[in-house]
Amino acid sequence: MRIAVDAMGGDYAPAEVVKGSVLAAREQGVAITLVGPPDKINAELAGLDTGGLDIDIVPTEEYLVEGEHPAYALREKRQASVLVAIKLVRDGKADAAVSAGPTGGVVAAALSVLGTLAGITRPVVGGPVLGFAPNMLVLDGGGNVDCRPEQFLDFAVVGSVLARRMLGIENPTVALLSVGVEEGKGNAQIQEAYPLFKASGLNFIGNVEGYDLATGKANVVICDGFVGNILIKFIEQFGKLLSDWLDEKLSGKVDAAVLDDLKAELIAKTNLADVVGGGPLWAVNGVACVAHGRSTAEHVAGTIGEARKALEHDLVAEIEAELSKVRGTLPDAGGAA
């Protein structure tokens, strides 16, 4: 298994990216292709122990930087490292690509090079949002900010496959996030999606409310990327704020080590993206992963680990098969509805 890594993506590139790639090669046994300027990459590799590891370099001098308009930058920089890395996947020279570069750029590169699975217009991003509810995945957490009800079904298919394969839940429950549990509660989008979900063959349990996000009432919770993004960011920042608050309230009143553990656990459970670092853009026709911009070596290695899991479970093929099955239930597909 070979992972193409955009050596120039992220705030701490290339140092942390190269270090994380070597870490993944060592600990996960994957082969790595580093994509970027060879002199810069070799300078980083020189300080690391790469003995016995399968690491090569595909050279390119161009790369994206934060703040550029993604589509424009990719037109100008035809040899941008993220683009070259993803092309290696398309051309069968790597099994997956990983980049901590600007998310918009990675998404645009993945879309233009690999495309999406039938009918999906943008990649879907999702996963657990709260460590207190580890068996609940929320989708979309990404860029799908205006969704048609049928898109919600696509998210639910992706989420169900992920819950089954990554969480080991045989028949994951699926719910729509809304303002009340009864059918008919919610905005127009949710009201239209509800009957589609009922007819979908998914293990649909109806609507869940904000309360249920905390308790993880469903394994797969569906919302648009607008709601998902706001929730994820709120949880991250609220966790940090509460950690500071606990510090202020409990310093000197509880053993320092107990307090440190408590704060660390709270941060870990509310900042899940920081724990792993990133993951695949789902519904892309291939495995392309985004790690967050502040990625350290551990985050890069963590994201490579997510790519590896997606490949081992053959998730792209399974999502594609499930999508076509569920699509057949839509009214205009003459389906079971």
Place this chain on the structure above:
Amino acid sequence: MRIAVDAMGGDYAPAEVVKGSVLAAREQGVAITLVGPPDKINAELAGLDTGGLDIDIVPTEEYLVEGEHPAYALREKRQASVLVAIKLVRDGKADAAVSAGPTGGVVAAALSVLGTLAGITRPVVGGPVLGFAPNMLVLDGGGNVDCRPEQFLDFAVVGSVLARRMLGIENPTVALLSVGVEEGKGNAQIQEAYPLFKASGLNFIGNVEGYDLATGKANVVICDGFVGNILIKFIEQFGKLLSDWLDEKLSGKVDAAVLDDLKAELIAKTNLADVVGGGPLWAVNGVACVAHGRSTAEHVAGTIGEARKALEHDLVAEIEAELSKVRGTLPDAGGAA
């Protein structure tokens, strides 16, 4: 100042409602009209000290119960206590009405009897959502789940008036809740609202993200009632979950009184509706307040207190004046845009 109270609204009516009304009469110096079956009300009053208080009864035997369809129930029960209470406001026999009955029923009664301020179709609900950010109001937290961009402006006007009068912030900052701070980030709704806000004359500081909800970056944060409802409910339940988690983690490791205080503060700061109990339906043409269904006497008294503040600050008139000013900035009003 006389408050008409729906004596039969809420899970603990009439006992807690009558008790809360007497409490408010005593502590806040308001006159109270209790609306409901006189025998039931008098039975409750008999056990309370009402000496020197201005409390009267307007009799009616009908009232709404949880689970009825609000509009249908109000058509059937023309003498429902909530309807009678709100009619006292319309007829100048009370200054404000308070009910802990089913929210949908209170809203429907307020809409049919008092109506809304020009052009607004549904009442707006809003206030602080997080005790850690007490100077941030989020609107809509209510039933406006599908909004046009111009409605967001209405919410912002209500929020600005509330921040000025209730929080004492002279020139409150206003922001749109979105997925990125730059203009152009967000769903279609937010993208359309942004230029309207820029031209509105409000103290608009742009978009805020989920992160900024935790830190209270703006005094008035605007979202639709779908997002607002999900956020508020999530915060409430997450606070309870964290309180249990702290209990589990810290029991026996910190002084029991310190732990109890910590948990109580966390619950109070995440369950703000439970602290006060309820408040006015804004943009209704009059002061009609909803208290939550589980209201105790303290919650009823708290909601009466919110009604009193709305009256003292003459908020209905101020909101109406500000609405018409900001409406004049809309492009189709030939305004300053």
